[in-house]
Amino acid sequence: MSNQLPDHVRDAFRVGAGPAEQLGQAWDYGFRVGNTVFAKAMAPEVTGWSSKTRETLKPEGVRVVRPIRSTDGRFVVAGWRASVFSTGTISKRVDETVVAALRLADALVDAHAPEPVDNVFHRADVQAWEDQPGRIGELLQPINRVNQVGHADMLATTLYAGTQPPAVTDLVPVLRPHGFTAALVIVDGLLLGAVDEGILRRFSHLPDIDQLVLRAFLFRRNVQEFSENNDPNIISNLNRVESTLVSYVSDKI
Template sequence: MSEQLPDHIRDAFQVGVGPAERLGEAWDHGFRVGNTVFSRVINPEIASWSSKVREGLRPEGVRVVRPIRSTDGRFVVSGWRASVFSTGVISHRVDETVVAALRLADGLIDAPRPELAPLSLFTRADVRAWDDQSGRIGALLHPIDRLDQVGHADMLATTLFSGAQPPVVTDIVPVVRPHGFTAALVMVDGLLLGAADEGILRRFSHLPDIEQLLLRAFLYRRNVQELSGNSDPNVLSNLDRAEATLVSYVSDKL
C-alpha cells in the first residue's frame, strides 16, 4: 500500500522522526514508530469510543492496548489514532482466546454502550442474526433471557500472543449482546478458519446459553458475508461446514 504516515499526525501525538514500520491486520495495517502505532480509522466515533474504553479497562488475565491522546486530548486526529505498541502475534489459539473473551466481557459489563450506525453492514448483520429465522438453524433457536452488554465482535483477529504472557487485545469492535456472545464469536471464527473442531464446543458447553449464542454468532458471520457480497468459494464452503457442525452439535444437545 502506498499510504504514508503524515508528519502532522506524528506531531499531533508528539512522536518525532524515525522509521515507520508497516504492521499487519491486528493493528489495522498501521505504522509503528518506536513504541507508538498509528492507524487509520473508518469510523471516528467508534474509534474514539474504543480508545476511551481501553484507556481504563483492566480485565483480569488479559492485557489491553492503551490509547495515546493527542496534544489537545483527542483520541482521533484527521482520521488517525495512536496506541502503545505491544509485542505478540495472531496465532489462533482459540481455546485461550475464548477464556480471554469471557474475562474481557467481565471487564466490559459496565462499559458505556456506543452509538452504532443502524445502516452499517455490521449493525444490519447483527440485527438480522437476532431476528426470527427459518431453515435448519431457525428450528433450533429460542429466546435468550439475559441482559445485553458491550462485547467484542472480532476478538480472534485482534488478540496477540507472546509465549506464556497474557494475551493482548489491540482493539474493541463493539457489539451489544449477552455476556457469552464474544466467546461464541471466537468459537465460530475458529470453526470457520479451521483452527478448531467440534471439540471446542464440548469444552465450553458449561457456559450459560452457549448453544443459542453459537447459533446467533454463526448467523452474524453468515450475514456479514451475504451483505458484503463475498462469493469466494472457500468462504462459502467454510460457512457450510461450520453450519453443519453447529446444527449437528446443537441438535444432539436438545
C-alpha cells in the same frame, strides 16, 4: 484518506521522525513508529469509544493495548489514531482466547455502548437476532438475559507472545448477552479451521452458549452475504461450520 502517515499526525502524537513499519490485521494494517502504532480511524465515533474504554479497562489476565492522546487530548487527529505497541502475534490459541473473551466481557459489564453505525456489520448483527428460516432457525430459542457491551472481533485482535497474557489491540462494540464475545471466538476459530469442533463440548458449561454460538454464526454468515463476498473458500467454510453446529445442537435437543 491517504495510506501514508502524515508528518503532522506524528507531531500531534509526539512521535518524531523514523521509519514506519506496516503491521497486520490485528493492528488494522497500521504503521509502527518506535513504540507507537498509527491506524486509520474508519468510524471516528467508534474509534473514540474504543480508545476511551481501553484507556482504563483492566480485565483479569488480559492485557489491553492503551490508546495515546494527542497533545491537545484527542484520540483521533486527521482521521488517525495512535496506540502503544504491544508484542505478540495472532495465534490459533482459540480456547485461551475464549477464556480471555469471558474475562473481557466481565470487565465490560458496566460499559456504555456507542451509538451504532449503520453499516454491514450492524445490519448483520440485527438480522442475526431475528427469526430465521432453515435448519438453524428450527434450533433457535430465546435467550432471556440482559445485553451488555462485548467485542465483535476478539480473535482477530488478540495477540500472544510466549507465556505473557493475551493482549487485545482494539474493541469493536456489539451489544449482546454476556458470552457472545466468546461465542464469536468459537465460531471464528471453526471458520478458520484453527480449532477442532470439540471446542463446543469444552465450553458447553457456559450459560446459553449453544444459542449464542448459533447467533454468532448467523452474524458471520450475514456479514458475508451483505458484503456480497462470493469467495468460494469462505462459502465452503460457512457451509461446513453450519453443518457442524446444526448436528451438534440437534443431538442435544
